[in-house]
Amino acid sequence: MKIVNDVRPTTMYAALARQLTGEIESGRYKVGQKIPTEAELQQRFDVSRHTVREALRDLKDRGLLTARAGIGTVVRAKGSSTRFMQGIGTLKELIQFVEATRMQVLKRRVLVADEDLAERLSVKAGQELHEAFVLRFLPKEVAPVASMYIYVRAEHGNVLDYIDKAGQPVFSLVEKHHGVRIVEVRQQIVAANLEPSEARVLKARTSTPALNISRQYFDTQDRMVMASVGLYPSDRFSHNTKFRIQSVDEKEAP
Amino acid sequence: MKIVNDVRPTTMYAALARQLTGEIESGRYKVGQKIPTEAELQQRFDVSRHTVREALRDLKDRGLLTARAGIGTVVRAKGSSTRFMQGIGTLKELIQFVEATRMQVLKRRVLVADEDLAERLSVKAGQELHEAFVLRFLPKEVAPVASMYIYVRAEHGNVLDYIDKAGQPVFSLVEKHHGVRIVEVRQQIVAANLEPSEARVLKARTSTPALNISRQYFDTQDRMVMASVGLYPSDRFSHNTKFRIQSVDEKEAP
DNA sequence: GATTATTTGTTCGTATGTATT
């Protein structure tokens, strides 16, 4: 089992992005201040302007920088601590949610994805999958916060043996046990009404409104590694997000 | 190149992105299938490869495409306008959503927030507010994607005169007209069932499940500047978020 | 299994446009 916690950048713009991120976090460039121009960065790191722009694009996408023609590129926020629009903090929330709840496995089975399921989980039809049907509970509650189906590929099926014991998200179990790295998570939220059978296991009334939250986890090869489809009754769960923005208009000098 | 929508792109890659989006939505390229190679697109539209890649990058960012070296570029999802409107997980998406829909104002009134509303909107009870009840439509659709109540403080009430004309988010109208700066957005999603009256204006069936999405916009003084409470029927709207995970270098402050 | 062709990914160079000072 090989854990590739590969932090060393593989491309030049990734390296540059990392370097700049560090300089922002370390306070060399402060929030509200301008960073050097593209031309200056180009000289300083001896790369082409295109490479500089790719790196800057990365930081912009992550909400750390904003650029305006004629002005320059301004630090919008400094990394890790705050939450940004890109969902960086949302993943942390996801992990926190998992760690704050306990899980009870009700059913297990092995199945082959038909057209419909394959479509919903972003796998090819015919893919063999292991499925677990679980309930999630808050610490002292008797009624579950959510019911959910969890799917992993057949070759990773054994992780489902541990999911109710390890107090960590299923996706990190797969990462640790099988050396894959999750790189992207896609989440879809739709509204639903509880069917009688669903209401029963959730100890809720039939046709209570609920959030249907599906998540799919992808590795570096864009392969679906894990998926979950959950029902969260509206009286027990709400989905909250907070975006911090800083629209840049002007700034006082230091 | 024929552009159907009333939003005219300002740059070539934006035009190309729009064109490709349309071809995916119209079913010319289906989910799971490959689109033409970059070289072919370059020829077909007579632009440089750089321009093609910028357009493809846009679609990838919006989750419609995924590309892999050696394989090609594959349609991952067929975007918005057919059935689902993509939801808002980032500020960029919020602005895109607003620009892609048109707004119809049904009612206006002035009111004073009682305990309950004040609580829900994060203002003090007694605050005077201007309210607009609006519908949001996708281009060419007759049934609205959403109904929503929009609230602004009394001193900014006049912006509600422009919200159906300016093709921009209400919060940026407030920013421009009154010189405030929105710094934080809080969003809450809960599941709901449509009441008969709500179903009527939305042209939907009663007790259709729907997402109830509330957003509150705060300025630098942490003052609620604007708020909205919307109902999004589940057959017309889903809330999609994508987060990319990068190496968690996990160094803690002492 | 090795080689080759195909396709996206990265990197360089250059020029022009647009917004701001």
Next chain:
DNA sequence: CAATACATACGAACAAATAAT
């Protein structure tokens, strides 16, 4: 009007991943 700085767009070349021979 001129200088500055980012935005867009053209061109070219090689690398890396994959599929086909």
